[in-house]
Amino acid sequence: xxxxxxxxxxxxxxxxxxxxxxxxxxxxxxxxxxxxxxxxxxxxxxxxxxxxxxxxxxxxxxxxxxxxxxxxxxxxxxxxxxxxxxxxxxxxxxxxxxxxxxxxxxxxxxxxxxxxxxxxxxxxxxxxxxxxxxxxxxxxxxxxxxxxxxxxxxxxxxxxxxxxxxxxxxxxxxxxxxxxxxxxxxxxxxxxxxxxxxxxxxxxxxxxxxxxxxxxxxxxxxxxxxxxxxxxxxxxxxxxxxxxxxxxxxxxxxxxxxxxxxxxxxxxxxxxxxxxxxxxxxxxxxxxxxxxxxxxxxxxxxxxxxxxxxxxxxxxxxxxxxxxxxxxxxxxxxxxxxxxxxxxxxxxxxxxxxxxxxxxxxxxxxxxxxxxxxxxxxxxxxxxxxxxxxxxxxxxxxxxxxxxxxxxxxxxxxxxxxxxxxxxxxxxxxxxxxxxxxxxxxxxxxxxxxxxxxxxxxxxxxxxxxxxxxxxxxxxxxxxxxxxxxxxxxxxxxxxxxxxxxxxxxxxxxxxxxxxxxxxxxxxxxxxxxxxxxxxxxxxxxxxxxxxxxxxxxxxxxxxxxxxxxxxxxxxxxxxxxxxxxxxxxxxxxxxxxxxxxxxxxxxxxxxxxxxxxxxxxxxxxxxxxxxxxxxxxxxxxxxxxxxxxxxxxxxxxxxxxxxxxxxxxxxxxxxxxxxxxxxxxxxxxxxxxxxxxxxxxxxxxxxxxxxxxxxxxxxxxxxxxxxxxxxxxxxxxxxxxxxxxxxxxxxxxxxxxxxxxxxxxxxxxxxxxxxxxxxxxxxxxxxxxxxxxxxxxxxxxxxxxxxxxxxxxxxxxxxxxxxxx
Amino acid sequence: xxxxxxxxxxxxxxxxxxxxxxxxxxxxxxxxxxxxxxxxxxxxxxxxxxxxxxxxxxxxxxx
Numbered sequence: 112x113x114x115x116x117x118x119x120x121x122x123x124x125x126x127x128x129x130x131x132x133x134x135x136x137x138x139x140x141x142x143x144x145x146x147x148x149x150x151x152x153x154x155x156x157x158x159x160x161x162x163x164x165x166x167x168x169x170x171x172x173x174x175x176x177x178x179x180x181x182x183x184x185x186x187x188x189x190x191x192x193x194x195x196x197x198x199x200x201x202x203x204x205x206x207x208x209x210x211x212x213x214x215x216x217x218x219x220x221x222x223x224x225x226x227x228x229x230x231x232x233x234x235x236x237x238x239x240x241x242x243x244x245x246x247x248x249x250x251x252x253x254x255x256x257x258x259x260x261x262x263x264x265x266x267x268x269x270x271x272x273x274x275x276x277x278x279x280x281x282x283x284x285x286x287x288x289x290x291x292x293x294x295x296x297x298x299x300x301x302x303x304x305x306x307x308x309x310x311x312x313x314x315x316x317x318x319x320x321x322x323x324x325x326x327x328x329x330x331x332x333x334x335x336x337x338x339x340x341x342x343x344x345x346x347x348x349x350x351x352x353x354x355x356x357x358x359x360x361x362x363x364x365x366x367x368x369x370x371x372x373x374x375x376x377x378x379x380x381x382x383x384x385x386x387x388x389x390x391x392x393x394x395x396x397x398x399x400x401x402x403x404x405x406x407x408x409x410x411x412x413x414x415x416x417x418x419x420x421x422x423x424x425x426x427x428x429x430x431x432x433x434x435x436x437x438x439x440x441x442x443x444x445x446x447x448x449x450x451x452x453x454x455x456x457x458x459x460x461x462x463x464x465x466x467x468x469x470x471x472x473x474x475x476x477x478x479x480x481x482x483x484x485x486x487x488x489x490x491x492x493x494x495x496x497x498x499x500x501x502x503x504x505x506x507x508x509x510x511x512x513x514x515x516x517x518x519x520x521x522x523x524x525x526x527x528x529x530x531x532x533x534x535x536x537x538x539x540x541x542x543x544x545x546x547x548x549x550x551x552x553x554x555x556x557x558x559x560x561x562x563x564x565x566x567x568x569x570x571x572x573x574x575x576x577x578x579x580x581x582x583x584x585x586x587x588x589x590x591x592x593x594x595x596x597x598x599x600x601x602x603x604x605x606x607x608x609x610x611x612x613x614x615x616x617x618x619x620x621x622x623x624x625x626x627x628x629x630x631x632x633x634x635x636x637x638x639x640x641x642x643x644x645x646x647x648x649x650x651x652x653x654x655x656x657x658x659x660x661x662x663x664x665x666x667x668x669x670x671x672x673x674x675x676x677x678x679x680x681x682x683x684x685x686x687x688x689x690x691x692x693x694x695x696x697x698x699x700x701x702x703x704x705x706x707x708x709x710x711x712x713x714x715x716x717x718x719x720x721x722x723x724x725x726x727x728x729x730x731x732x733x734x735x736x737x738x739x740x741x742x743x744x745x746x747x748x749x750x751x752x753x754x755x756x757x758x759x760x761x762x763x764x765x766x767x768x769x770x771x772x773x774x775x776x777x778x779x780x781x782x783x784x785x786x787x788x789x790x791x792x793x794x795x796x797x798x799x800x801x802x803x804x805x806x807x808x809x810x811x812x813x814x815x816x817x818x819x820x821x822x823x824x825x826x827x828x829x830x831x832x833x834x835x836x837x838x839x840x841x842x843x844x845x846x847x848x849x850x851x852x853x854x855x856x857x858x859x860x861x862x863x864x865x866x867x868x869x870x871x872x873x874x875x876x877x878x879x880x881x882x883x884x885x886x887x888x889x890x891x892x893x894x895x896x897x898x899x900x901x902x903x904x905x906x907x908x909x910x911x912x913x914x915x916x917x918x919x920x921x922x923x924x925x926x927x928x929x930x931x932x933x
Numbered sequence: 934x935x936x937x938x939x940x941x942x943x944x945x946x947x948x949x950x951x952x953x954x955x956x957x958x959x960x961x962x963x964x965x966x967x968x969x970x971x972x973x974x975x976x977x978x979x980x981x982x983x984x985x986x987x988x989x990x991x992x993x994x995x996x
Binding site for chain 1: 937938941944945948949951952955956959960964965966967968969972973975976
């Protein structure tokens with residue numbers, strides 16, 4: 112076994128390709144190496160070991176780039192000779208990738224420059240239109256293993272303008288905060304100095320001048336949000352914040368101009384600065400992921416239309432009813448259609464979760480969303496893209512809602528109680544002090560609003576969530592935004608999809624049942640299935656042990672039945688139960704391939720989905736923690752018994768659920784007052800994911816293929832879902848503890864304010880001190896809980912895992928079958 | 934003590950210059966991608982180094 116020098120794939124000794132004293136796994140990798148070494152780009156291999164990917168055959172796939180209309184839609188910029196295009200390349204993963212993609216101009220002279228944005232896995236290429244074309248560039252990228260991913264989404268998306276206003280606001284607020292603080296210090300410590308009396312006016316007006324941009328520019332998001340909230344007749348956390356800022360400013364104006372005081376402008380700028388920084392912390396996003404994908408991200412941008420047997424690349428929206436379309440191997444079918452070719456194998460795994468490709472015969476209806484496996488086929492469209500069965504799901508109203516509107520956060524709820532109490536207190540203070548004097552009453556009223564301004568409360572949630580979202584990100588659970596944490600903590604019902612979620616898509620097992628086969632027989636079977644393109648044959652071929660390649664004496668593939676072949680005078684039949692005359696009691700509704708030798712029934716290979724590691728343990732823990740568990744599946748009931756063995760009793764299972772059924776099921780649970788967490792993976796779960804309180808989509812490869820959801824979880828972390836839920840709960844506990852701390856500060860501050868003793872100096876000290884201790888507290892707590900929670904994982908692993916044992920036993924039986932062979 | 938006016942004006946002015954530079958750098962896109970430049974920075978040197986090495990290598994060969 113050796114590693115490929117280019118891509119790092121492990122290869123058998125005899126399959127190695129040697130070139131330039133290096134070993135490669137295939138011709139493709141070798142070609143990439145040749146290209147790089149011929150162009151003096153060998154440094155590519157210096158930065159990382161085995162950085163490459165073996166290139167895909169992509170000759171016809173990008174023919175649509177000949178169509179000028181499509182090309183100009185894809186370009187970001189076009190003027191004169193220069194064009195700029197931004198391409199998403201999923202393979203970007205290391206420094207070598209950045210290096211090679213930024214040296215593209217050595218491979219194609221038409222490319223002027225290229226720049227990678229690593230966090231988004233995007234490369235921006237500027238090229239000369241007279242010297243090269245977009246198609247040439249894309250083909251070049253595909254040839255060197257960096258095939259860009261171009262979907263229908265690119266066609267509609269306009270280049271987004273980056274909103275940098277938050278950074279500007281923070282800059283201005285920090286400038287104000289720092290300078291005002293410095294200018295305030297003389298007056299804090301030299302109250303009655305003669306010197307101070309002379310320059311007091313100058314200091315105060317300078318401070319006021321600097322505070323103006325902070326108040327009128329940096330603080331505006333709070334006024335706007337508070338105003339919106341009041342108009343909607345609710346009190347979000349920005350209402351007391353905006354009130355605090357405005358009161359501070361007004362009181363300061365009054366102090367400076369009428370009361371011979373210095374005002375609270377330093378506290379005000381500090382407050383604005385801290386609050387904005389909280390917004391920045393909360394803004395952590397995982398740029399390389401997309402949480403908004405709908406079908407457009409998966410659909411091709413163009414498709415090959417057949418016009419009088421001529422192939423014309425056509426934009427998919429231009430496809431009309433009755434158009435004839437050519438679908439190649441692995442291409443996605445964008446419209447509902449009728450099959451014209453004799454037969455097709457359609458892989459619906461992404462739409463229905465069904466793992467095994469479906470065989471379709473001429474004249475049958477094919478739904479959009481499937482992928483053709485095997486030879487190119489011709490189909491005739493019976494609807495347009497937007498009217499297709501799959502795409503209609505996105506017409507459902509759940510997709511129109513904004514997530515932010517769906518939930519009210521804990522700080523907003525705190526504000527609902529806090530704000531009325533605060534205003535009442537201020538008014539009480541005003542009334543009581545108005546017996547003494549109106550000036551004192553005004554001072555007390557404003558002081559209460561200033562000191563109680565819920566800076567600490569408002570900062571608690573952003574900082575806790577900001578930390579938590581990053582910690583979870585490191586554990587490969589990527590959240591769309593911070594609101595999701597609160598929803599995770601609230602969930603009391605968990606709904607799992609089956610295929611692709613609790614089973615692994617690419618990791619299926621074959622299991623032999625029946626009379627044991629000799630090593631010769633297994634060898635012959637493998638050689639026979641080698642000649643067949645049926646998906647089940649391919650699966651069987653990949654999973655049988657390595658063999659010596661022999662040609663059969665006789666080979667025939669019977670459509671829809673299986674294979675008949677001869678080796679050394681023995682006749683093998685491999686295929687459906689009817690082909691091999693399987694005894695009736697054997698026939699199951701599981702996916703199986705039956706075998707007979709010389710018309711004597713031997714047994715069958717059962718192709719089962721492999722359940723994810725830790726499945727039973729996860730269900731048991733969740734159950735013991737009081738979560739209600741459901742499994743909904745688009746599949747038939749074939750695996751019900753197996754699942755019942757694996758999962759705790761009373762886990763409700765629903766089968767044959769269409770996408771809308773799943774959505775409605777979630778809706779039903781919600782109407783019973785449940786907070787539903789949906790875990791799914793495919794487009795068929797998209798509706799349920801959107802409807803649920805939190806939708807997590809699970810993905811083997813987080814860069815591609817996840818439907819719109821609130822969170823994306825790396826499939827390898829499936830067994831830790833309970834820990835993620837636990838951690839979300841702990842984060843909420845941190846917030847509540849922090850509220851207690853913040854309220855303590857408030858009580859101290861209020862006691863000063865209500866007795867008319869709040870000096871600007873005291874405010875200037877208590878504000879930053881409370882803020883900094885709160886930030887420190889939540890940061891410590893979030894990390895402490897993270898350690899405690901994810902440490903448990905180690906103990907858990909050593910616990911016996913029902914599912915694990917089961918997969919071991921199936922391995923054993925497999926071993927028994929092949930023992931003679933080995 | 935009238936010099937205090939000038940001093941404070943200067944100090945605020947200096948701070949304002951920094952604010953201006955910060956805003957300019959944000960506008961220039963420096964804060965849009967905080968990862969790639971850190972990697973890119975290392976390339977140029979390394980590529981040159983390699984060239985130097987190969988040059989030296991060739992030289993020593995020709996010698």
